Amino acid sequence: MRIAVVPLLVSVAACGGGSGGGSVxxxxxxxxxxxxxxxxxxxxxxxxxELSAGDAREAGFTFNADETFASAAPSERVNATxxxxxxxxxxxxxxxxxxxNVEITALSPNDFFIDAFGQYFGFPDDDNDVVVVxxxxxxxxxxxxxxFWASEGANLSGTGGAGAFGALTPVANIPSSGxxxxxxVLSGILITPDAFGSVVDADVALTADFxxxxxxxxxxxxxxxxxxxxxxxxxxxxxxxxxxxTGNRFAGTVNTAAPGGSGVAEGSFYGPSAQEAxxxxxxxxxxxxxxxxxxxxxxxxxx
Numbered sequence: 001m002r003i004a005v006v007p008l009l010v011s012v013a014a015c016g017g018g019s020g021g022g023s024v025x026x027x028x029x030x031x032x033x034x035x036x037x038x039x040x041x042x043x044x045x046x047x048x049x050e051l052s053a054g055d056a057r058e059a060g061f062t063f064n065a066d067e068t069f070a071s072a073a074p075s076e077r078v079n080a081t082x083x084x085x086x087x088x089x090x091x092x093x094x095x096x097x098x099x100x101n102v103e104i105t106a107l108s109p110n111d112f113f114i115d116a117f118g119q120y121f122g123f124p125d126d127d128n129d130v131v132v133v134x135x136x137x138x139x140x141x142x143x144x145x146x147x148f149w150a151s152e153g154a155n156l157s158g159t160g161g162a163g164a165f166g167a168l169t170p171v172a173n174i175p176s177s178g179x180x181x182x183x184x185v186l187s188g189i190l191i192t193p194d195a196f197g198s199v200v201d202a203d204v205a206l207t208a209d210f211x212x213x214x215x216x217x218x219x220x221x222x223x224x225x226x227x228x229x230x231x232x233x234x235x236x237x238x239x240x241x242x243x244x245x246t247g248n249r250f251a252g253t254v255n256t257a258a259p260g261g262s263g264v265a266e267g268s269f270y271g272p273s274a275q276e277a278x279x280x281x282x283x284x285x286x287x288x289x290x291x292x293x294x295x296x297x298x299x300x301x302x303x
């Protein structure tokens with residue numbers, strides 16, 4: 001299985017992992033009792049933190065003999081945590097993603113890569129797995145982050161997933177009236193039959209009507225990057241839909257701008273009073289997008 005993580009300073013092929021490994025249970029920088037996460041600005045240099053996912057989904061994949069994509073099972077909600085250690089300068093020096101099905105760990109600062117604009121960073125491990133996480137401070141996120149991952153299994157199988165993590169808004173603090181606009185980014189992986197995966201970036205705008213318990217979802221300026229980091233505008237992959245707000249969560253159906261792509265988008269509000277919103281999406285294709293899978297996460301800040 002190969003995922004081109006671009007536009008990155010280092011492109012990672014899932015068939016060629018990094019030097020990470022280990023687990024939380026072993027001695028190392030991820031061992032210990034995590035500090036409580038309240039906000040990005042409150043993170044302490046040298047601190048250990050663990051964020052639970054407000055929303056996370058995974059799906060099983062199968063691959064052809066040449067490691068190109070063959071098919072994907074329906075995605076399912078999973079439990080997920082993202083644990084990380086900061087160094088003395090406040091940079092992530094070790095990290096681990098754990099879900100019901102996957103564990104991906106990096107125990108050295110040398111295991112991390114970052115994109116040319118500093119907006120995303122990621123880490124592979126010795127088991128041919130890779131995680132990509134948004135760089136929350138650079139993107140202006142204070143209460144949440146999101147990411148996506150790919151894990152290689154046995155016999156030409158694998159798992160792909162995405163999650164949003166952070167400090168959820170208490171249900172009692174969700175507004176019962178008024179509207180709010182949230183602007184941010186969407187990022188994920190597009191996999192088409194008999195091909196390798198490509199990273200996709202877009203802008204995302206969310207419009208909440210709290211009295212109507214609805215959230216408008218629109219992504220624009222979608223760009224697909226090939227294995228060499230060359231981006232191509234793909235407006236057909238812009239997503240839109242209306243999601244239902246229930247408590248501090250929202251969920252519903254989104255569709256691609258061009259006919260043929262449809263799937264789920266779900267997420268949660270973050271911060272003491274719904275200052276941010278983040279979630280995941282999983283879109284499957286028919287027609288012109290037959291057999292394609294487009295999955296990832298999104299995050300946005302209230303304007």
